[in-house]
Amino acid sequence: MRFNPYAPAFRQNPYPVYAALRAEPPVRSLGMWVLTRHADVVAVLRDRSFSAELIPDLVARHAGATDRILRLGRASLVFTDNPAHARLRALVNRAFTPAAVAELEPLVRRLARSLIGAGPQDLVAEVAGPLPVLVLCEWLGLPAELHPRVAGWTHEVRRLLEPGSLRGDDVARVAAVVEVFAAALSEVRAPGLLRELTLVQTSGGDRLTEEEIALLGVMCFVAGTETSAALIANAVLHAHGVAPSLVPAAVRETLRFDAPLQMTKRISTRDVEIGGAPIAAGDHVLLCLAGANRDPAVFPEPDVFDPTRDPGPHLGFGFGMHGCLGGALAEMQARAVLDEVVAARLAPVGEVRWQTESLIVRAPVALRLTAVVSAR
Template identity: 50%
Template sequence: MTTGVPTAAAPVRFNPFSAEFRRDPYPMYRRLREHHPVHRTLGMWVLTRHADVRAVLRDRTFSAGLIPRQIARQADRLGVADTRRLQRLSVSSLVFTDEPDHRRLRALVNPVFTAKTLDALRPRIAAAADDLLARAHADGGFDAIGDFAAPLPLAVLGDWLGLPADVRPLVGGWTHDIRFILEPGLMRAEDLTRVRAVLDGFHAMLADVIAERRARPGEDLISRLLAARTGGGDRLDDEEIAFVCVMCFVAGVETTASLLGNTVLALAGHPDQDVLLRRRPELAAAAVGETLRLDPPLQLTKRLATRDVEIGGERIGAGDEVLLCLGATGRDPAVFDRPDEFDLTRDTRDHLAFGHGMHGCLGGALARAQVEIALGRLHQRLGVLAPIPGPDGDPVWQRHSFIIRGLSRLPLTVRGTG
């Protein structure tokens, strides 16, 4: 009988491209964490211990600016010309910037993402969830991803930005294309050309909306970004506002959908925890936190060392790339007891699923709110959700990304009312 966990004698072969890793990366994370936590492979260092990953995330001498460099390098290698707007998007995005640019953008964008703003969005999130469930549920079962988790964040963001109704059906496809910038090394020439054209179209649409909001401001996100000022009078220009909006979709849609899908899958696979959540709906936040710890949507992120540093007895040199396995940190037994169990009663505050330090995810609170509200609406409207028996009911993990862990299909059936 095999357990799925490599034996101590087996060599470490970290391969994030393998089908086995895609299905379940956690046995490999465990192997690395126990036997080779600072692992050199594929031209980079791979870190899997919570303490090591947290330390790098806090250390501002590790640069987050790898993606802009990789986009420029890939465009040059593939001979794709005129990627200037694509490169400007990457170098002016919070997630890819270092100081002092990062501090400036945070000062302008942070005040827009307030708890008060999030509270105002909650009724809209509930309404969007109810609308999707009303349209999706039929014949006693539905696909929790295609019918619910994937369209929910698109609907919420489209509403918050006040996008025209005629473009909202297009934004999901645009977002899927542009998100390739998160993994530039995977792009072929045709991918890069397509992403460049899609970004141009997305930007043109947003430019029109920004001009309209300047003339007639409201309470939407774009109006708030137009009004944002620092104490010194600094403001975002129109292109920067458009880029903030684009990155809200690129960084927020797939991760939120995956977080919701992974949470629903965990609850469907742990009926005792699902029953507990039904009895105590106030544990919705705990259910989301436990999924972020146990099976987070963002599995991997990279940093670039800008100085020589020692981690775990290994010398990491200036210019070395470091792969941080966020997905491994939530199962580190040095931090979490019974790390492979799904338990809504545990304290998950130390998880690193939304990063840590100055690059902690700005949209994390919005993602959590969407999933918490969505779980409540699922329970209230559909009753007990359970996997469909047989291969037709098997969940299908997405295959287009190596950094995101999420489902592309999760068929469920409804059993009673709970």
């Protein structure tokens, strides 16, 4: 079985390939072990001897990489191992609390209602894309003049998540954007998450530095906007006709059925066997989260979108110590938009084309909506 994530057919529908891979022992492709079974993916995510620092290390090899980019990786919960990860998590968790996220719901719903209005022509461009950016701008306390610039900065910086796609002077250009982005966030003094992070400290007196706070802010946008936009669009695509009472369950089922984050990487720091694969120290491992989410060993009839099912242990937000810190906020935004779409009786029309710019994110390029006319 060959695994080619660049194949046009895979980019449009990866699930038949994931199914075929699950039926065979893990394969090596493009210099990586490719894991698609739920048990195998969870085993790696649970095993802390698999390092998450792979991507910053790969970026560092590119010409144009700067010390600031390397520190961006070290200030990210996504790309750090313990003890650095535990330190950051202990500090960030003091401000990024469930109660703080819950307080954002009125803002999220107001923005969702405003963006949808009388019915957007393209849900992706007019609602799913802008909403996560606007929510984070408000929560972090960014001044209004920065709001129009943040989406462009974020799109550039997120290219660091896929270092294999970086070419020529890409890294130098992204490095320049990181400098501007971090500098802008360093100047924020208004009430919001960034200011709250300046106040938190551990019982031992540890605090985040000013640069760490700015870089954490950058990563909030990088990790929390395009994937949230993908979840919103995917949820509307698959669940636009659900009963209002099923909206929360439909969002959770979307995370399983068509995960916005399809895959992530790790590097093994020891010799180990996973699912019959003899993984050696230093080997790269590609974890196909979306493939694991359709494993029939865990999810009955996995290729059926069923919001009434027990969502089970889906990996739409990862698992373990690197599970998505902003998952609850992403779900909240998807629920708010889907509630509006269901209430307005809107439904997607036309052929769906899937984006091909990113290998790790799955989302429609556009999603045109129309009002559903009731049959008499």
